[in-house]
Amino acid sequence: MVKSLLERRTLALPRGLSSALPVFAVRGDDAQIWDETGKRYIDFAGGIAVPNSGHRHARIVAAVERQLGALMHMGGHVAGHPGYVELAERLNALAPLGVPTKSMLCTTGAQAVENAIRIAQAATGRQGIITFTAPAPAGSGPVSPASVLMEAPYAAPSLGVGRAQSLAALGRMLRSAIAPREVAALVVEPVLSAGGPHVAPASWLRELRRTCNEFGIVMIADETSCALGSTGCLFAIEHAGLAPDLLTLDSGLGGGVPVAALVGRADLMDIAVADGVGGAFAASPLSCAAALETLDLLASQHLLARARPIGAQVVARLSEFAGDETLAPIGNVRHIGAMIAFDMPSAAMARQGARQGTGYRAGQGAGQGRARDGATRMRAMHRHALEAGLIVRVDGAHKETCRILVPLTASDAVIAEGMECLRSALALA
Missing domain, CATH: 3.90.1150.10 (Aspartate Aminotransferase, domain 1)
Structure with missing residues (x-):
């Protein structure tokens, strides 16, 4: 049978x-x-x-087929190829950071976030990471010993943390549990996709930006789970009208072909340790071709x-x-x-x-x-x-x-x- x-x-x-x-x-x-x-x-x-x-x-399929006929694979950490440079240039021009920008490509969103954290730690000489999320179920803990998980005021009846409560909790955290001089980065999703969408209040994000400016903390906008363009803006952080220091991307960028990206302030990105985290398939020529066509589609159609x-x-x-x-x-x-x-x-x-x-x-x-x-x-x-x-x-x-x-x-x-x-x-x- x-x-x-x-x-x-x-x-x-x-x-x-x-x-x-x-x-x-x-x-x-x-x-x-x-x-x-x-x-x-x-x-x-x-x-x-x-x-x-x-x-x-059809246009993404055609772009990948054209690339297949020329070059199927070249590890970005071994030798370059034009698609990597062109995609980085495109992302740098589109990213809403308001300063000179550079980009690196990864295979997954997790790798993009990991690279962002490494860069923030290298740039600040600090190890602490504060990550904002929806109220977590019992038993959830920080993602690493140097990280702190905090509740964010994502709008939903079942998520009872308000903007003022969240900011007050952050203030207490920085006064008692972890000193600002120990915090390398704040990681926040402008739109939380898990169980969502849950949109972070713009006023709350602006307060986080102010806190980062005050204490020299790197602000990381994590958009790896928020499909590129699905909110009505190319980047979800644009709805809040502010600029993060680093921006991570994944879903939607390759139109179905695996590719992720870390886009950030050039002065921070240049601190990155050689090779970073990416893997053999980071910046694949096929992924770059698909991502470039996806960006064209989002604009032209x-x-x-x-x-x-x-x-x-x-x-x-x-x-x-x-x-x-x-x-x-x-x-x-x-x-x-x-x-x-x-x-x-x-x-x-x-x-x-x-x-x-x-x-x-x-x-x-x-x-x-x-x-x-x-x-x-x-x-x-x-x-x-x-x-x-x-x-x-x-x-x-x-x-x-x-x-x-x-x-x-x-x-x-x-x-x-x-x-x-x-x-x-x-x-x-």
């Missing part, structure tokens, strides 16, 4: 390498994929926002402007769903550009949210009388959406969040079809 791909995967891959869906994609086109059986799906997970220009965009109407179209339908008592209850609909999410709360959260005006409502229709928590409902919705031919991403600390990441190239018709699939899934959840 011939084993299915799922059976072969179970036998061949470690259990820890989880996959959210029992789907094996064999072909992609824009906002659609097809599995090995030929079934078509609308992809509202967007490869976790990596192919922001759609699956297999007005895809940045497309982010806002995509968000408006999806959010309008979600707001409609939230008021429909025949559907499973949803609330806290939020978005920035084409980064969109909603929560599916437990009945208790729905009642509390109704009192607080967060948009939650108690379950009616399909969900009435059933004591089901948000995670259980979300699993059911996820399964029914897949059956209807829609792929979405479940996220959040309690798996009660649905993230929608529509490629910026998706047509209104495909988006409308996907939203109908979602509605049918909510009717059954």
